[in-house]
Amino acid sequence: xxxxxxxxxxxxxxxxxxxxxxxxxxxxxxxxxxxxxxxxxxxxxxxxxxxxxxxxxxxxxxxxxxxxxxxxxxxxxxxxxxxxxxxxxxxxxxxxxxxxxxxxxxxxxxxxxxxxxxxxxxxxxxxxxxxxxxxxxxxxxxxxxxxxxxxxxxxxxxxxxxxxxxxxxxxxxxxxxxxxxxxxxxxxxxxxxxxxxxxxxxxxxxxxxxxxxxxxxxxxxxxxxxxxxxxxxxxxxxxxxxxxxxxxxxxxxxxxxxxxxxxxxxxxxxxxxxxxxxxxxxxxxxxx
Amino acid sequence: xxxxxxxxxxxxxxxxxxxxxxxxxxxxxxxxxxxxxxxxxxxxxxxxxxxxxxxxxxxxxxxxxxxxxxxxxxxxxxxxxxxxxxxxxxxxxxxxxxxxxxxxxxxxxxxxxxxxxxxxxxxxxxxxxxxxxxxxxxxxxxxxxxxxxxxxxxxxxxxxxxxxxxxxxxxxxxxxxxxxxxxxxxxxxxxxxxxxxxxxxxxxxxxxxxxxxxxxxxxxxxxxxxxxxxxxxxxxxxxxxxxxxxxxxxxxxxxxxxxxxxxxxxxxxxxxxxxxxxxxxxxxxxxxxxxxxxxxxxxxxxxxxxxxxxxxxxxxxxxxxxxxxxxxxxxxxxxxxxxxxxxxxxxxxxxxxxxxxxxxxxxxxxxxxxxxxxxxxxxxxxxxxxxxxxxxxxxxxxxxxxxxxxxxxxxxxxxxxxxxxxxxxxxxxxxxxxxxxxxxxxxxxxxxxxxxxxxxxxxxxxxxxxxxxxxxxxxxxxxxxxxxxxxxx
Numbered sequence: 001x002x003x004x005x006x007x008x009x010x011x012x013x014x015x016x017x018x019x020x021x022x023x024x025x026x027x028x029x030x031x032x033x034x035x036x037x038x039x040x041x042x043x044x045x046x047x048x049x050x051x052x053x054x055x056x057x058x059x060x061x062x063x064x065x066x067x068x069x070x071x072x073x074x075x076x077x078x079x080x081x082x083x084x085x086x087x088x089x090x091x092x093x094x095x096x097x098x099x100x101x102x103x104x105x106x107x108x109x110x111x112x113x114x115x116x117x118x119x120x121x122x123x124x125x126x127x128x129x130x131x132x133x134x135x136x137x138x139x140x141x142x143x144x145x146x147x148x149x150x151x152x153x154x155x156x157x158x159x160x161x162x163x164x165x166x167x168x169x170x171x172x173x174x175x176x177x178x179x180x181x182x183x184x185x186x187x188x189x190x191x192x193x194x195x196x197x198x199x200x201x202x203x204x205x206x207x208x209x210x211x212x213x214x215x216x217x218x219x220x221x222x223x224x225x226x227x228x229x230x231x232x233x234x235x236x237x238x239x240x241x242x243x244x245x246x247x248x249x250x251x252x253x254x255x256x257x258x259x260x261x262x263x264x265x266x267x268x269x270x271x272x273x274x275x276x277x278x279x280x281x282x283x284x285x286x287x288x
Numbered sequence: 289x290x291x292x293x294x295x296x297x298x299x300x301x302x303x304x305x306x307x308x309x310x311x312x313x314x315x316x317x318x319x320x321x322x323x324x325x326x327x328x329x330x331x332x333x334x335x336x337x338x339x340x341x342x343x344x345x346x347x348x349x350x351x352x353x354x355x356x357x358x359x360x361x362x363x364x365x366x367x368x369x370x371x372x373x374x375x376x377x378x379x380x381x382x383x384x385x386x387x388x389x390x391x392x393x394x395x396x397x398x399x400x401x402x403x404x405x406x407x408x409x410x411x412x413x414x415x416x417x418x419x420x421x422x423x424x425x426x427x428x429x430x431x432x433x434x435x436x437x438x439x440x441x442x443x444x445x446x447x448x449x450x451x452x453x454x455x456x457x458x459x460x461x462x463x464x465x466x467x468x469x470x471x472x473x474x475x476x477x478x479x480x481x482x483x484x485x486x487x488x489x490x491x492x493x494x495x496x497x498x499x500x501x502x503x504x505x506x507x508x509x510x511x512x513x514x515x516x517x518x519x520x521x522x523x524x525x526x527x528x529x530x531x532x533x534x535x536x537x538x539x540x541x542x543x544x545x546x547x548x549x550x551x552x553x554x555x556x557x558x559x560x561x562x563x564x565x566x567x568x569x570x571x572x573x574x575x576x577x578x579x580x581x582x583x584x585x586x587x588x589x590x591x592x593x594x595x596x597x598x599x600x601x602x603x604x605x606x607x608x609x610x611x612x613x614x615x616x617x618x619x620x621x622x623x624x625x626x627x628x629x630x631x632x633x634x635x636x637x638x639x640x641x642x643x644x645x646x647x648x649x650x651x652x653x654x655x656x657x658x659x660x661x662x663x664x665x666x667x668x669x670x671x672x673x674x675x676x677x678x679x680x681x682x683x684x685x686x687x688x689x690x691x692x693x694x695x696x697x698x699x700x701x702x703x704x705x706x707x708x709x710x711x712x713x714x715x716x717x718x719x720x721x722x723x724x725x726x727x728x729x730x731x732x733x734x735x736x737x738x739x740x741x742x743x744x745x746x747x748x749x750x751x752x753x754x755x756x757x758x759x760x761x762x763x764x765x766x767x768x769x770x771x772x773x774x775x776x777x
Contacts, residue, residue, distance in 0.1 A: 130766075
């Protein structure tokens with residue numbers, strides 16, 4: 001007979017996020033995330049190269065629609081992500097604490113992440129006004145240059161800041177109309193999976209953001225070399241040479257974001273948006 | 289020329305009425321002045337009525353602010369400026385403005401209904417244009433609050449202080465948004481006066497401001513007529529004046545501000561020309577003309593109130609326009625089928641009618657739609673004048689009603705010189721299938737906004753404002769920020 005009235009908590013299965021769905025890794029592999037005392041916190045998907053390729057297919061499929069979405073709507077969707085995250089602060093703080101953070105620093109990181117989303121939401125219909133130009137060419141032409149999303153951005157998220165490192169690199173990529181595939185921090189993957197759930201509840205179309213967990217050593221090559229990826233963003237000095245070399249296969253734009261203190265306001269700027277934009281110039285005759 | 293393909297809109301069938309319901313809105317019987325975060329009674333105890341121009345029924349009575357009330361509003365705004373608002377982190381200021389945007393989106397249907405009741409505009413326009421654009425304006429400028437330094441490279445943008453803002457009756461809530469959103473984003477506090485015939489949505493906006501939790505006094509909304517506006521303009525502690533209205537009043541304001549160091553933006557009248565070339569897509573152009581002059585009963589400063597059409601297609605365009613005018617439904621602003629609502633006030637109707645008489649006296653030929661119009665309320669049939677000359681007053685002066693003056697031209701230069709030949713320069717329209725001609729025309733038309741193969745398009749990101757006697761300064765977009773900032777360094 002059961003005598004205790006204590007309720008047994010239900011634990012979450014941490015899965016990856018591809019094309020707006022939450023599959024397990026196709027490889028069936030996992031790695032155990034442990035707390036400071038060595039106890040298993042969760043079994044995390046050890047994503048594979050095939051998972052990455054599937055994500056790129058999803059990101060490519062989502063690109064046409066997302067890049068054509070109006071700036072106003074993209075801004076409202078980023079704002080919506082912030083609204084969703086605001087209501088789930090406690091969950092993210094708890095996960096950061098589980099992964100070794102002090103409560104205070106976890107709270108700071110979560111609040112900074114929400115504000116960062118608002119910051120980039122605001123840029124959605126403004127960065128174009130900062131970086132575009134009407135060019136006073138000498139001939140009788142109306143000549144203007146505008147920014148356009150480069151395409152699919154592969155992001156190797158920073159290791160140290162499980163949430164804000166992730167948010168700070170996803171937001172400027174997608175606000176500019178790119179879609180992305182992200183490898184979460186290997187040591188702090190919990191918030192990335194939960195953030196995917198926030199994205200899922202925020203009107204972000206499936207495939208715009210795809211988030212994998214797994215081993216950086218195993219997946220970095222694939223992130224840097226895949227022929228249908230247009231830009232690669234990394235935050236880790238150690239793999240810089242390898243990434244730059246592999247990126248040359250299809251002339252990927254390589255964006256290094258090393259040494260950033262992600263919680264600081266200095267880590268946010270519209271230049272992070274322009275990092276993954278192309279400049280397009282149009283000539284049009286003027287005359288009768 | 290007879291149009292063989294005319295649709296038989298008068299073919300014995302009618303639209304069933306599709307009226308917007310009013311059971312979801314609340315309008316108080318009386319409104320005080322929104323000063324320092326509360327609705328307060330006016331010092332004089334005087335109130336005036338706001339009526340529904342479609343029925344002439346009283347909607348509410350609103351306070352008449354005296355110069356003493358203006359003084360309390362400016363003091364409340366100053367206190368809020370010196371207190372929390374100018375000290376607040378810019379990003380946090382932005383969050384308050386986002387809240388206003390979100391609440392407006394949530395309450396959009398209520399605002400649209402009240403806007404149509406109070407001002408007479410078709411519900412289709414208030415629902416699809418006025419209210420969504422107002423919310424979008426707040427959303428856009430909210431994002432600028434913590435990004436101002438990017439708009440002014442090499443300078444340090446600093447807020448001005450208290451902005452006094454006076455808005456017209458043609459787009460009541462939208463004009464309030466155009467004024468308040470950039471002012472707040474740039475760190476100023478505001479005293480805003482809506483027009484005396486359309487105060488209700490501004491007063492409802494005061495509720496939104498309160499519900500959004502903005503610090504008391506950051507936004508003050510006071511109602512009254514011209515004297516209230518004059519008291520705002522002339523108040524010593526106002527740092528910036530933003531006015532949208534007639535060129536006549538704009539001139540008075542510019543004189544009144546001379547020597548005071550107050551910054552100002554003036555968004556005034558217009559007499560925009562829609563220039564239609566023979567190579568234009570004619571049916572599309574006719575729709576553009578209709579939208580240009582009959583949108584919002586022609587109560588639009590940037591209305592395309594002149595049509596300048598290339599001679600070889602003039603007869604065709606005028607015939608198609610007349611046919612199209614027969615299909616326009618003039619009637620209940622709350623009916624979703626309505627194309628043209630009520631004229632905003634008895635006095636505006638009188639002005640329009642005086643121009644209709646004047647046009648005929650000047651020798652022009654007047655043509656009006658033959659459709660019925662309601663018997664109570666203020667109404668004007670869509671009207672066009674042909675056979676006008678450049679010096680006619682109906683060509684030179686802003687009528688602010690559904691009245692179009694039509695001229696013809698042969699060469700691009702002739703069309704251009706006619707288009708530019710008024711004291712105004714707010715907007716213009718060009719219709720041609722040839723891109724190079726569009727850019728030639730947009731280069732040469734002396735106006736602040738030019739629409740090519742479209743008309744009356746607005747967006748928070750796009751600057752708006754006039755050349756010549758259509759005003760000073762720009763509102764909207766990145767360029768709209770400068771009006772609310774001082775650049776240091």
